[in-house]
Amino acid sequence: MCAVRMHEDEVDIDVSLVGRLIAGRFPRWAGLPLRRLESSGTENAMFRLGTDKVVRLPRHPRAVEAITHELRWLPRLAPELPAAAPEPLGRGEPGDGFPWPWAVYGWLDGRNPVPGALEQPGLLAEDLATYVTALRRIDAAKGPVGSRGVPLATQDRFVREALAQLAGRIDTAAVTDLWEQALRTPEHARPPVWAHGDLMAGNLLVSGGRLTAVIDYGTVGVGDPAVDLISAWCLLPAEARGVFREAVGADEAEWARGRGWALRIAVLALPYYWETNPPVAENSRHVIAEILAESR
Numbered sequence: 001m002c003a004v005r006m007h008e009d010e011v012d013i014d015v016s017l018v019g020r021l022i023a024g025r026f027p028r029w030a031g032l033p034l035r036r037l038e039s040s041g042t043e044n045a046m047f048r049l050g051t052d053k054v055v056r057l058p059r060h061p062r063a064v065e066a067i068t069h070e071l072r073w074l075p076r077l078a079p080e081l082p083a084a085a086p087e088p089l090g091r092g093e094p095g096d097g098f099p100w101p102w103a104v105y106g107w108l109d110g111r112n113p114v115p116g117a118l119e120q121p122g123l124l125a126e127d128l129a130t131y132v133t134a135l136r137r138i139d140a141a142k143g144p145v146g147s148r149g150v151p152l153a154t155q156d157r158f159v160r161e162a163l164a165q166l167a168g169r170i171d172t173a174a175v176t177d178l179w180e181q182a183l184r185t186p187e188h189a190r191p192p193v194w195a196h197g198d199l200m201a202g203n204l205l206v207s208g209g210r211l212t213a214v215i216d217y218g219t220v221g222v223g224d225p226a227v228d229l230i231s232a233w234c235l236l237p238a239e240a241r242g243v244f245r246e247a248v249g250a251d252e253a254e255w256a257r258g259r260g261w262a263l264r265i266a267v268l269a270l271p272y273y274w275e276t277n278p279p280v281a282e283n284s285r286h287v288i289a290e291i292l293a294e295s296r
Contacts, residue, residue: 066218149223182260229258
């Protein structure tokens with residue numbers, strides 16, 4: 001669990017506050033055991049409530065919309081997905097000094113997979129592909145535009161600003177070259193489809209090496225689904241990437257855009273969380289190293 005503040009505008013959230021919020025909004029759950037969960041999550045604080053519930057509260061203003069977004073779209077998407085998704089049990093309102101909406105969900109068993117220590121990498125790759133494919137098949141009509149379903153070119157300024165901050169800490173020349181290659185990739189030209197948008201290890205749950213649940217739908221939306229290929233470099237070892245790619249059916253352009261999104265996410269996260277969130281920074285370094293190794 002990150003004990004330090006990760007964002008300048010982050011609010012303080014502790015067990016005492018969450019207990020008061022629960023008692024005020026859901027008195028039937030007041031008095032249940034409550035403890036903060038260890039998490040490298042950057043947007044929300046998570047607290048286990050009793051044995052079968054979890055409370056999720058935004059840490060800072062920019063995370064607020066994601067909870068509202070998730071509560072709206074999860075009921076539509078979850079029944080059509082092959083992996084379990086969080087079940088909203090109640091929406092909390094601002095109170096007791098906490099300024100934003102929050103939510104209670106059903107607890108999902110499992111653990112986050114660890115890159116480099118997967119029990120069944122090939123089978124997990126197939127499970128991820130099954131999930132991505134199922135999500136893409138859901139009717140995208142009237143779906144919201146995904147924040148990460150946009151052309152890579154829209155991210156260029158942010159990537160270059162982050163690379164400037166990383167000068168002397170990583171091989172920025174090589175990473176810049178890879179980023180520019182991604183920018184030259186043809187854009188998504190097919191109809192927009194659903195994508196989760198953040199299939200990192202921290203948003204996946206596994207048991208026995210197999211995918212059991214996908215959490216955090218704050219970035220879900222329709223657009224270019226290539227962003228959902230990021231697990232290939234964020235999580236899967238090189239020998240399992242081909243399994244994932246073949247099962248998803250990604251062509252050269254889509255695969256290259258997915259690699260570009262993995263690079264974009266890692267490059268932006270690394271300087272921002274270098275000191276404040278070591279697990280996120282370490283995974284960002286891992287992603288960059290995997291993409292560099294693949295390019296050689």
